[in-house]
Structures are given as C-alpha cells and as structure tokens.
Amino acid sequence: MSSSNKKTQRQRNKTSFISPRRILIIAQSTVTQLVRMKVFYFLAPIAAVFVGIQFFDAPWYAGPEASQPQQELQMHKNLCLGTMMLFSSLFAIVSTALLIPRDIEDRTLYTILCKPVPRLDYLVGKLLGVMAVVFIALAVMDMILVITLHFRTGAVLADVEPYLQKLGWPQELVDEKLDEISAHGPTMTLQYGVLAYFFKASVIAAVALLISTFSTSTLFTIASSVMIWMIGAAQNIARQGLFEQGGLAEDSGPIAKILATLVSLLFPDFQIFDSVAEAATRAANISSDQILQLGGFTLFYLGIYTVLSWFVFSDKEF
Amino acid sequence: MASPKKIIVVLLGLTAAGLTKMPFEQKFTEELREQRLAPPTLSLEAWTQMSQNGLAGAFGGLRSVLAFFKSLEAHLHFEDQEWYELKNDFKVVTSLDPYNAFYWDQGSHHLAYNAASWARSQRDQPEIKRISIEKEYLEAGDTFLRNGLRYLPEDADLWAAIGRIWSHPLKRPDIPRAVEAWKKAAALSNNHVYERNYFLSLAKIPGREKEALDVALELVEVYPRNLTIPTFRCVLWSLYQNPQLPLDLKKPTMVQLFGSKKRAYRDLHSYWYRINDDGFYAGNVGADLHQLVIDLNVPLEFNPFLSPRQRRIPRSWWQD
Amino acid sequence: MSDIPAVEVSGLVKDFQISLRGPKLRAVDNVSIRIEPGEVYGMIGPNGSGKSTTMKALLGLVKPTAGTCSIFGKDSLKVDSRNDVGFLPENPYFYKHLTGAETIKFYGKLCGMRGAKLKHRIDEMLNLVGLDDARNRTLKGYSKGMLQRIGLAQALVQDPRLVILDEPTAGVDPSGSRKIRDLILELKNRGMTVFLCSHLLEQVQEVCDRVGIINHGKMVRQGKLDDLIALEDRTEIVLENASPELLDQIRTLVDITYGVDMVSEGNPRTTLENLFLKETKPRRTVTKKRRKRTNS
Numbered sequence: 053m054s055s056s057n058k059k060t061q062r063q064r065n066k067t068s069f070i071s072p073r074r075i076l077i078i079a080q081s082t083v084t085q086l087v088r089m090k091v092f093y094f095l096a097p098i099a100a101v102f103v104g105i106q107f108f109d110a111p112w113y114a115g116p117e118a119s120q121p122q123q124e125l126q127m128h129k130n131l132c133l134g135t136m137m138l139f140s141s142l143f144a145i146v147s148t149a150l151l152i153p154r155d156i157e158d159r160t161l162y163t164i165l166c167k168p169v170p171r172l173d174y175l176v177g178k179l180l181g182v183m184a185v186v187f188i189a190l191a192v193m194d195m196i197l198v199i200t201l202h203f204r205t206g207a208v209l210a211d212v213e214p215y216l217q218k219l220g221w222p223q224e225l226v227d228e229k230l231d232e233i234s235a236h237g238p239t240m241t242l243q244y245g246v247l248a249y250f251f252k253a254s255v256i257a258a259v260a261l262l263i264s265t266f267s268t269s270t271l272f273t274i275a276s277s278v279m280i281w282m283i284g285a286a287q288n289i290a291r292q293g294l295f296e297q298g299g300l301a302e303d304s305g306p307i308a309k310i311l312a313t314l315v316s317l318l319f320p321d322f323q324i325f326d327s328v329a330e331a332a333t334r335a336a337n338i339s340s341d342q343i344l345q346l347g348g349f350t351l352f353y354l355g356i357y358t359v360l361s362w363f364v365f366s367d368k369e370f
Numbered sequence: 371m372a373s374p375k376k377i378i379v380v381l382l383g384l385t386a387a388g389l390t391k392m393p394f395e396q397k398f399t400e401e402l403r404e405q406r407l408a409p410p411t412l413s414l415e416a417w418t419q420m421s422q423n424g425l426a427g428a429f430g431g432l433r434s435v436l437a438f439f440k441s442l443e444a445h446l447h448f449e450d451q452e453w454y455e456l457k458n459d460f461k462v463v464t465s466l467d468p469y470n471a472f473y474w475d476q477g478s479h480h481l482a483y484n485a486a487s488w489a490r491s492q493r494d495q496p497e498i499k500r501i502s503i504e505k506e507y508l509e510a511g512d513t514f515l516r517n518g519l520r521y522l523p524e525d526a527d528l529w530a531a532i533g534r535i536w537s538h539p540l541k542r543p544d545i546p547r548a549v550e551a552w553k554k555a556a557a558l559s560n561n562h563v564y565e566r567n568y569f570l571s572l573a574k575i576p577g578r579e580k581e582a583l584d585v586a587l588e589l590v591e592v593y594p595r596n597l598t599i600p601t602f603r604c605v606l607w608s609l610y611q612n613p614q615l616p617l618d619l620k621k622p623t624m625v626q627l628f629g630s631k632k633r634a635y636r637d638l639h640s641y642w643y644r645i646n647d648d649g650f651y652a653g654n655v656g657a658d659l660h661q662l663v664i665d666l667n668v669p670l671e672f673n674p675f676l677s678p679r680q681r682r683i684p685r686s687w688w689q690d
Numbered sequence: 691m692s693d694i695p696a697v698e699v700s701g702l703v704k705d706f707q708i709s710l711r712g713p714k715l716r717a718v719d720n721v722s723i724r725i726e727p728g729e730v731y732g733m734i735g736p737n738g739s740g741k742s743t744t745m746k747a748l749l750g751l752v753k754p755t756a757g758t759c760s761i762f763g764k765d766s767l768k769v770d771s772r773n774d775v776g777f778l779p780e781n782p783y784f785y786k787h788l789t790g791a792e793t794i795k796f797y798g799k800l801c802g803m804r805g806a807k808l809k810h811r812i813d814e815m816l817n818l819v820g821l822d823d824a825r826n827r828t829l830k831g832y833s834k835g836m837l838q839r840i841g842l843a844q845a846l847v848q849d850p851r852l853v854i855l856d857e858p859t860a861g862v863d864p865s866g867s868r869k870i871r872d873l874i875l876e877l878k879n880r881g882m883t884v885f886l887c888s889h890l891l892e893q894v895q896e897v898c899d900r901v902g903i904i905n906h907g908k909m910v911r912q913g914k915l916d917d918l919i920a921l922e923d924r925t926e927i928v929l930e931n932a933s934p935e936l937l938d939q940i941r942t943l944v945d946i947t948y949g950v951d952m953v954s955e956g957n958p959r960t961t962l963e964n965l966f967l968k969e970t971k972p973r974r975t976v977t978k979k980r981r982k983r984t985n986s
Contacts, residue, residue, distance in 0.1 A: 110445075127438055137432065163779060166749050317388030317389060326431035
C-alpha cells in the first residue's frame with residue numbers, strides 16, 4: 053500500500069472528536085450562505101442613518117456656548133451604538149434560528165452528518181459562522197461611525213476653541229476643554245463599546261442555537277430568544293435582590309424569591325455588556341482588564357450553551 | 371421536540387452553570403458600579419413612568435438611547451411650559467442614564483431658571499404665591515443637582531451649577547450656599563473661573579473679608595493672570611482697604627494693582643455700580659472714587675456721584 | 691464471503707414515540723441485512739414500510755431501539771463509520787447559494803480532502819455525472835435531474851467503499867434515470883458496494899445482485915435477485931426470424947409432450963423506456979450545403 057493510500061486509510065479509520073478545520077469549513081459555508089442571502093444590503097440604510105445623525109442637532113443644541121459641547125458627540129455615539137446593538141442582536145437571533153431548522157427541513161443536514169462530521173463540529177461551525185458575519189457587520193458600521201464621529205468632533209473642536217479664546221480663557225484651560233471634548237470622539241474606549249456589543253450578540257446567538265436544537269419551529273426559537281434577551285437585561289435586578297441588603301430580598305414573599313433565584317441562575321446577564329458599552333459612549337475609563345473579564349464571561353456562556361446544544365443535538369433523530 | 375428528560379438535563383445544566391457564574395457576575399457588576407461604569411438599577415418610580423416602548427428599550431439594553439428620546443420629550447414639555455411633566459421626564463432620564471452630567475444640568479436648568487422665571491412672571495397670581503413657587507423651583511433645581519452629585523461626586527460642573535443658581539443676582543441669591551458650592555467646584559477642578567467665583571462670593575459675606583483676602587492672594591500666587599480680571603482686581607483692592615487687616619500686611623499701591631490711576635478709575639467706576647447690582651463688597655471704594663475724581667479732574671459725565679449712570683468710560687480717556 | 695461485510699444490520703428494531711402517552715410506532719421490526727463488499731443490494735417496499743428508517747439507522751441519523759448496524763465493521767453510531775460511506779437522500783436539497791463545483795468542494799472538504807487532490811476530484815465527479823457545463827451555476831438554477839446527479843457526485847466525492855442511494859431516480863426523466871442506472875452499474879464494476887432503495891422495480895431488477903423486500907417494518911423476502919424472480923417451472927425462448935413452419939413444429943412438439951403446456955406465445959415487446967429513448971434521441975441536423983446538393 054502506498055503512503056498516500058495508507059494516509060487515506062488512516063483518515064478513514066480515525067475521525068477526531070473535534071476538528072478546527074471541519075469547524076472552519078462549516079463556518080465558512082455559513083458565512084457564504086448568509087452573505088449570499090444579501091444580509092449586508094441593509095448596512096446601506098444603516099450607513100445612511102449614521103450619516104444623517106451627523107447632521108442632526110438636538111433641540112437644546114447651544115453650539116460652542118454649551119457648558120458641555122461634548123454632549124452632541126455623546127448623542128451621536130448613543131444613537132449609532134444603539135442601532136449597532138439592535139441590529140447585531142436581532143441578526144444573531146434570526147440567522148441562528150433560521151440556519152439549523154432550514155438544514156433539517158431541506159435535508160441538507162443529512163448529507164452533512166452522513167460525512168464524517170461530528171455533530172459538535174456542525175454546531176460550533178454554524179455558531180462561528182454567525183459570529184463572523186455579525187463581526188463583519190459591526191466592523192463596517194464601526195468604521196462608518198468612526199469616520200462620521202471624527203468629522204463631527206473636528207467640527208465641535210473648531211467651534212469651541214475660538215469661542216473660548218474669545219472669552220479670554222487661558223490656553224491651558226482651553227486645551228483642557230478641548231481634550232475633554234476629544235475624549236468623546238473616536239477613541240479606543242469607543243471600540244471597547246463595540247466589542248462589548250459583539251460579545252453580547254455572540255452570547256445571544258449561542259442562546260438561539262440552544263433553543264433551535266430542541267425547538268420544532270423557527271418562530272418559537274426567535275420569540276424565545278428575544279424574550280431571553282430582554283429578561284437577560286433585567287437579570288441583574290433579580291440577582292441584586294438575592295445578594296444585596298434590603299430591597300427584594302427582604303421585602304418579597306417566597307414566590308418572588310424563588311422566581312428571582314431562577315432568573316438569576318437560568319438567564320445570562322446582558323446588563324454587564326450593556327454597562328460596559330454605555331460607559332464607553334460616555335468616554336468613561338474602561339480598563340483592558342475589564343474587557344478581558346467580559347471576554348471571559350462571553351467564553352463561559354458560549355461554552356455552556358454550545359455544550360448543552362450538543363447534548364440535545366447529539367442524538368437528535370432526523 | 372426534545373424529550374422531557376433532555377429538557378430537564380438542560381435546565382439542570384443551566385442551573386449548575388448559573389451557580390458557578392453568579393458570584394463572579396455579581397462581583398463584576400459591583401466593580402463596575404463602584405467605578406460608575408454600570409448604572410444602578412432603575413427605581414420603581416422610573417419603571418412606572420416609562421411607556422411600553424420605554425420598557426422594551428430598557429429591557430433591550432438601550433438605556434442611554436431611551437434617555438435621549440425621553441429628554442426630547444422633556445424639551446417638548448419645556449416648550450409647552452408643563453413643568454410637572456418635565457420634572458417627571460427628567461427623573462426618568464436621569465434614572466436611565468445617571469452618569470451623564472448633562473441631563474442633571476439640563477433638568478436643573480429647566481427648573482431653577484426656566485420654571486422659576488415662569489413662576490415669577492405669573493402676574494395674575496399674588497406676589498407671595500409667585501415668590502413661593504419661584505423658590506420651590508429654585509430648590510428643586512438645587513436638589514436635582516445634588517441628586518446628580520450622588521452619582522457624580524467628582525463633577526465640578528454640577529457644583530458650579532449650584533453655585534450659579536445661588537449667586538445669580540437676578541434670582542434669590544443665597545451667598546453662603548453659593549460659596550459652599552463654588553468652593554467644592556474649585557477644589558475638584560483646575561478651573562480658574564470657579565476659583566474666582568468662590569473668592570468673589572466669599573467676599574460678599576460680611577465678616578469673612580480676611581478669609582476672602584487670603585483666598586485671593588492664594589489665587590494670585592497660583593494663577594497671576596487673575597489680576598487681569600477687573601472685578602477680581604477691584605474686590606482685592608477693596609479688601610486691602612479693610613481696616614481690620616493687620617497693619618503689617620504689605621498692600622500694593624493703586625498704580626501697582628491697576629497699572630495707572632486712570633485705569634483704576636475706569637475699573638472702580640464700573641465696580642461701584644456692581645456693588646449695588648451684584649452685592650459685591652464695598653470696602654472703601656466710594657472714598658477712593660471721590661479722591662480719584664479730584665486727582666484726575668474727571669469730566670462730569672464720568673462722575674458716578676453727579677451724573678446719570680454710565681457703564682463704560684471710553685478708552686480715549688483712560689488709555690495712556 | 692469476506693469476513694467483514696460492507697453492511698451488517700442485525701435484528702434492527704426502531705420504535706417512534708408518536709405522542710407522549712400513546713403507544714409507540716414500530717417502524718422497523720427485527721430487520722437483518724448483510725451486504726458483502728462489491729454487491730449491489732436493493733431494498734424495496736411500499737411507502738411507509740421502513741426502508742428509509744433502516745437507511746437512517748445505518749447512517750446514524752436515528753438510534754436503533756434494539757439491534758446493531760455497522761459499516762465495514764464500524765458501529766453506525768460512531769462518526770468513523772461515515773468515512774467509508776456516501777449517501778444520496780431522497781429528494782436531495784443542497785445549499786442553493788453554492789454552485790455545482792462549490793457543492794462538491796464543500797463536501798470533499800468535510801471528508802478531509804484538500805488541495806490539488808480535491809480540485810482534481812471535483813473535475814472528475816462533475817465529468818462523471820455529466821455536469822461539467824453547469825459547474826459554475828448555482829444550484830438554484832438546477833433541474834431535478836441535475837440535483838440528483840450533483841447529489842450523486844457529493845456522495846462519491848471521497849471515493850467511499852459504500853454508497854447508499856435513497857430513491858436515486860425519483861422524479862427524474864427517463865434519460866436521466868437511464869444515466870443514473872448506468873452510473874450505478876459503473877460503480878458496481880469498480881467494486882463499490884451499493885445499497886439502494888427504489889420504487890422503480892425494473893431498475894432494481896436491472897442493477898441489483900441481491901434484493902430485500904420489506905413490508906410493515908419486516909423483511910419478508912431477501913436473497914439473490916435471480917433466485918427470487920426466477921419462475922423455476924417455466925422456460926423462455928426468444929427466436930428471431932423464425933419461419934411459420936418452425937413455429938408450427940414447436941407447437942406440435944409441446945402438444946405431444948406430457949406435462950408441458952404452452953403458457954403464451956406472441957411477439958416480445960420492447961419497454962416504454964426504450965421506445966422513449968429511441969424517439970427522444972437527439973437527431974443530427976441537415977446542413978444547408980447538403981440540402982442544396984440534394985435539390986440539384
């Protein structure tokens with residue numbers, strides 16, 4: 053037997069439990085599928101919205117005379133990042149909820165699972181494919197945000213500096229004020245906010261993946277995932293009641309406490325992602341350590357939901 | 371649909387994972403709250419005052435966006451002079467985005483300035499009632515800012531906003547409260563305007579002239595350009611004339627402080643009117659002006675004691 | 691008979707729970723199949739008889755309630771067993787957004803193939819199934835027959851030792867059906883083991899070595915095709931250009947022989963399929979030049 057035949061024979065004999073290469077193939081196929089479904093087309097209206105926001109002034113806009121001229125930059129960031137969060141979360145839910153049921157209905161899944169593809173590889177590949185598309189979409193939107201914010205920050209600085217100089221402010225105070233305004237422009241901190249929303253969308257996709265493995269209806273998967281998304285934003289309220297003095301823990305009856313415990317345990321806490329992202333829009337000081345911790349939580353959730361999805365999917369019959 | 375056994379195992383798995391992650395999540399949240407990166411939980415009042423869309427937004431993690439749209443709604447109430455609704459809207463806004471100083475400032479401004487002015491202008495109401503309502507709104511503005519300072523204790527601008535409310539000459543000035551606020555604002559920032567305002571307010575309180583002079587000398591040492599501000603110079607000059615000062619205190623001459631006698635007259639002339647308008651410390655300014663009128667042979671139209679009020683003395687007269 | 695069969699299904703039982711409290715539905719009841727390497731095995735039965743369930747159990751898509759399934763000695767529930775098998779499902783549907791070549795590439799990659807070897811294999815498969823012209827067209831634009839053929843190509847991409855075909859000619863026109871049949875025969879000649887399910891009994895008859903008949907989940911008959919369908923007590927002789935006198939002599943001989951009856955006589959018939967193919971065969975077009983020559 054030649055060496056290439058021996059290798060083929062070895063390949064035939066042994067399929068690894070998890071193969072990054074196979075996962076990548078399925079992820080790539082998922083990305084291609086979503087891209088060819090023309091999902092990126094609706095980045096165009098979003099880009100138009102971002103550009104439109106650049107020219108939108110709030111009714112209280114006071115120009116360079118405002119005590120906090122950076123407020124208009126914060127408004128710009130809030131609206132754009134809010135749009136990015138909504139799009140990425142909804143997209144993560146809908147695309148994940150559609151992918152597996154469609155593969156089952158079309159029997160494409162049969163042909164995939166009849167190849168030497170462990171079911172875990174299939175699930176992880178699908179999830180990574182969705183995450184990749186979300187990442188690309190967020191990256192494009194982030195680029196547009198950075199460009200529009202850069203121009204708007206420049207405009208604000210150009211208005212404020214001569215105004216303060218005219219008022220007779222000493223230059224060091226003027227520089228301090230300009231630095232304060234620039235901190236609300238396109239900085240690294242803002243990217244932490246976008247990253248936090250990417251983490252959030254990834255966790256939401258993993259939730260949708262888990263539900264889709266045992267749900268028989270795409271609509272049920274989407275509705276449940278949206279519900280979990282919303283409950284997850286309030287999970288910290290339930291948790292607070294259990295951990296902190298006063299409030300829920302002391303004032304509520306046993307049923308409320310049981311419900312609070314269940315919500316705290318079963319649902320992910322999306323508020324941590326939102327908090328970091330909103331702090332980023334306020335140009336608050338977010339450390340890389342905090343981002344790493346957030347990444348750690350993301351990996352934990354992704355791991356748990358993927359393992360549970362695999363548990364359900366591993367002996368699912370088709 | 372998966373078998374009931376599978377669903378139970380999944381729920382148990384989620385529970386186990388929940389037990390593992392919960393303490394870490396709580397710790398992380400507390401860390402974020404300590405650093406004011408995570409907002410506190412919404413109060414029951416805030417929840418009940420939100421519309422359905424607001425609830426959806428708050429649950430969906432769009433608190434700051436929601437706060438923005440709510441503030442637009444508040445602006446509409448401002449345009450319609452619906453102060454009660456405006457106040458409630460700003461309560462919701464600041465609950466949603468408590469670490470944004472702008473909303474605390476904006477809310478307080480509407481209450482302490484716009485609403486208070488509106489109350490004062492209600493001629494169909496008896497004066498006692500007008501004044502009472504105006505004061506209520508001023509207090510509401512002050513309280514709003516102090517609530518904001520609970521979330522942003524390091525924010526000098528919020529303290530400065532309190533200082534402005536109580537030192538505004540056209541409102542109901544409360545100089546001791548203004549002094550306290552300006553002092554905190556000055557301590558928290560490098561803003562010389564806040565430092566000067568602290569000094570200027572302090573100088574208005576009878577019996578604290580020495581304290582005010584010490585503050586002024588410190589400000590001059592830290593930032594000599596303070597002396598280029600006419601009001602600062604005038605208050606400093608008048609404090610130097612305080613007879614209760616130690617005799618050995620080194621005082622600058624008029625020419626040393628103002629540059630020339632004519633410039634001194636120019637500044638003290640404007641200051642003289644502000645003593646009445648703004649409640650500045652009078653000191654010996656009247657006598658100084660009298661002497662300068664004689665020394666400089668000041669034209670009648672520029673004599674504050676004999677002619678109608680004139681705000682500005684032309685450059686051609688005082689410029690050397 | 692080799693030691694390791696290509697397919698071994700032993701006492702396969704599969705029950706489905708229809709409702710939470712109701713009785714279970716037994717889709718497959720104690721079915722046993724053994725297919726040797728290089729054989730073409732056909733499983734036939736009415737709709738709902740358990741054919742697809744048996745195939746799915748073999749492919750690990752459903753878990754047997756009882757019994758075992760193995761492919762070349764490897765348990766069907768293990769992923770390893772799928773290294774040796776290619777599967778074409780009934781009414782296959784692939785990712786519409788992929789082209790023909792991309793589809794085969796995708797499945798080839800899943801089997802661990804890569805680089806020049808995969809590229810060569812893609813070209814080979816497209817040629818084999820006659821879809822080279824449509825390689826860059828997305829599957830959205832493929833006809834039913836083309837989809838079946840691309841399905842066959844993906845089933846064969848990794849050069850498996852066993853191919854499982856579920857209704858490979860369902861919904862395909864006669865010429866396409868004939869091509870698939872010819873392909874199955876070619877695979878057989880190459881030594882590949884083929885396990886197929888079909889309702890088209892004539893086609894099963896043409897390609898299969900062994901056949902199993904399944905009904906209500908039970909295997910009712912199983913064995914070599916020739917043994918199953920031979921009418922042992924009858925003989926068929928087909929004559930060409932026989933004269934009427936010879937035919938009379940044969941009739942007379944039958945009449946006088948004890949215990950032999952003439953069951954039927956007449957002209958043998960071609961099949962509708964052969965007639966269809968003959969009539970729809972592409973004709974050469976007559977060129978203008980030739981027509982001109984004829985007219986003059």
